[in-house]
Amino acid sequence: MSDTRLLDTGTVPERFARGWHCLGLVDAFRDGLPHAVEAFGGKLVVWADSQGEIKVLDGYCRHMGGDLTQGTVKGDEIACPFHDWRWGGDGKCKAIPYARRVPLRARTQTYPTVIRNGQVLVWHDVEGGQADMEILPPELEGVGTDRYTDWTWEVIDVPNAHCREIVDNVVDMAHFFYIHFAFPTNFRNVFEGHMATQFMESTGRPDMAGEGYGDEDLILKSEATYYGPSYMINWLETDYKGFLTKVILVNCHIPTGPNSFKLQYGLCVEKPEGLDDKTARYIGKKYSDMFGDGFLQDVAIWLNKAPVQNPLLCEEDGPVYQLRRWYEQFYVDKADIVAEMTDRFEFEVDTTRANENWRAEVEENLARKAAEDAANAQTVEKTPEPAESS
Amino acid sequence: MPSFVPLSPDTVEDQRRYTRARLVEVACLDCLAKVGVKKNSEHHTSIQWSGQALKQCQEFARMSDAPDGRSVHAACPRLAASIEAAVREGEINIGAEDGY
Ligand code: FES
Ligand SMILES: [Fe+2]
Numbered sequence: 080m081s082d083t084r085l086l087d088t089g090t091v092p093e094r095f096a097r098g099w100h101c102l103g104l105v106d107a108f109r110d111g112l113p114h115a116v117e118a119f120g121g122k123l124v125v126w127a128d129s130q131g132e133i134k135v136l137d138g139y140c141r142h143m144g145g146d147l148t149q150g151t152v153k154g155d156e157i158a159c160p161f162h163d164w165r166w167g168g169d170g171k172c173k174a175i176p177y178a179r180r181v182p183l184r185a186r187t188q189t190y191p192t193v194i195r196n197g198q199v200l201v202w203h204d205v206e207g208g209q210a211d212m213e214i215l216p217p218e219l220e221g222v223g224t225d226r227y228t229d230w231t232w233e234v235i236d237v238p239n240a241h242c243r244e245i246v247d248n249v250v251d252m253a254h255f256f257y258i259h260f261a262f263p264t265n266f267r268n269v270f271e272g273h274m275a276t277q278f279m280e281s282t283g284r285p286d287m288a289g290e291g292y293g294d295e296d297l298i299l300k301s302e303a304t305y306y307g308p309s310y311m312i313n314w315l316e317t318d319y320k321g322f323l324t325k326v327i328l329v330n331c332h333i334p335t336g337p338n339s340f341k342l343q344y345g346l347c348v349e350k351p352e353g354l355d356d357k358t359a360r361y362i363g364k365k366y367s368d369m370f371g372d373g374f375l376q377d378v379a380i381w382l383n384k385a386p387v388q389n390p391l392l393c394e395e396d397g398p399v400y401q402l403r404r405w406y407e408q409f410y411v412d413k414a415d416i417v418a419e420m421t422d423r424f425e426f427e428v429d430t431t432r433a434n435e436n437w438r439a440e441v442e443e444n445l446a447r448k449a450a451e452d453a454a455n456a457q458t459v460e461k462t463p464e465p466a467e468s469s
Numbered sequence: 470m471p472s473f474v475p476l477s478p479d480t481v482e483d484q485r486r487y488t489r490a491r492l493v494e495v496a497c498l499d500c501l502a503k504v505g506v507k508k509n510s511e512h513h514t515s516i517q518w519s520g521q522a523l524k525q526c527q528e529f530a531r532m533s534d535a536p537d538g539r540s541v542h543a544a545c546p547r548l549a550a551s552i553e554a555a556v557r558e559g560e561i562n563i564g565a566e567d568g569y
Binding site for chain 1: 473474475476477479480483484487488509510511512513514515516517518519520523539540541542543544565568569
């Protein structure tokens with residue numbers, strides 16, 4: 080028998096996770112137009128009724144399959160572009176302008192909707208269970224008031240990976256060094272119930288010239304919790320040369336197909352005292368760009384990696400298997416959730432050896448770069464000044 | 470309905486090895502909650518709670534939710550002290566087996 084280890088690519092689940100999924104910032108849907116959101120293997124139509132309340136239905140009309148996202152908002156209802164059937168947010172057909180009466184069976188798929196922290200959350204459950212209000216993400220005190228900047232919001236399409244790849248990041252200590260250019264000096268996980276948390280402290284890599292989180296003057300203290308399968312709130316305290324900022328980053332995704340998802344992220348910054356709004360917004364934008372670069376670094380890996388059910392771990396790795404055990408609770412029938420999926424589990428990664436080795440590697444990189452710079456400086460001295468050209 | 474189905478029986482063994490193997494039972498010296506503990510090195514700790522142990526932990530019961538909506542308790546200091554004591558007593562073997 081061979082000792083060669085094989086990758087078990089497994090099979091991806093046919094269903095999409097049960098739980099709350101964020102569709103975006105509520106204001107984006109309040110323009111009187113229907114919006115299309117690709118989700119759960121299909122398309123949703125999202126609009127605001129005359130009271131500004133957000134309604135979400137399956138995107139395709141139950142009459143002849145017209146695309147409701149290309150329809151028109153008429154009063155409180157969405158009108159189909161094909162034959163003008165009017166669908167209410169409760170999923171019922173309210174009127175057919177050319178018909179004597181509306182068929183009793185004219186009901187379509189609705190998505191229970193909640194506005195939380197200025198964002199639209201919808202409940203998805205293939206079993207058709209009641210939306211669980213107990214497990215909504217928490218309300219963020221002060222967010223949406225003058226104390227914080229407005230949410231930034233960005234979307235990245237990931238056409239070729241299962242969304243479990245992004246959830247795996249919760250436990251992936253070492254990728255913060257290689258992909259995000261930071262030293263994770265402290266790294267802890269806690270899973271409990273529907274929540275999975277990562278506690279991390281990190282500083283930037285000085286050999287990466289400010290790429291990713293690679294700014295040696297940047298110290299991050301981060302606490303990030305998934306509330307259910309797809310919605311993470313990340314509380315960050317950043318220290319940049321003694322300048323402290325509190326950032327709240329939301330990292331969430333919508334599965335679009337069995338092997339694709341849309342990653343969304345937005346952040347707001349607690350306005351530092353004595354700082355004008357414009358500067359605060361500028362700081363928010365800076366951090367948004369930085370985390371955006373970080374997500375793109377992840378995406379580049381996901382698009383090319385193999386799915387793996389049997390990762391081979393070393394002692395410095397986080398609890399990948401326990402995280403996935405936790406994540407499975409959202410993919411099995413509610414009746415099939417077993418205690419070990421939701422029981423509290425804690426894991427502290429020993430980062431000492433990793434950081435010793437990484438420090439040494441970074442020192443080497445810096446020394447090599449210094450030597451190269453010195454060599455370049457010498458050649459420049461020897462070369463005669465070129466005549467100025469325009 | 471099954472999800473994320475592994476294709477190899479070895480994967481099931483890996484799942485057991487990484488999640489359940491080598492857990493040593495430790496009781497909290499204060500509330501007597503029993504948890505499973507593994508220490509692959511001095512600074513590494515893995516703690517598997519059960520529903521019953523969690524209910525028993527007085528420390529968590531006392532901690533209220535943090536004011537800003539964060540609902541996760543990082544750790545119980547009393548349990549941590551109990552685990553340290555168990556390590557001192559030699560009840561917990563420190564060391565990993567081939568990465569798990
Ligand atoms: S398909 Fe929608 S009204 Fe006919
Ligand atoms: Fe990442």
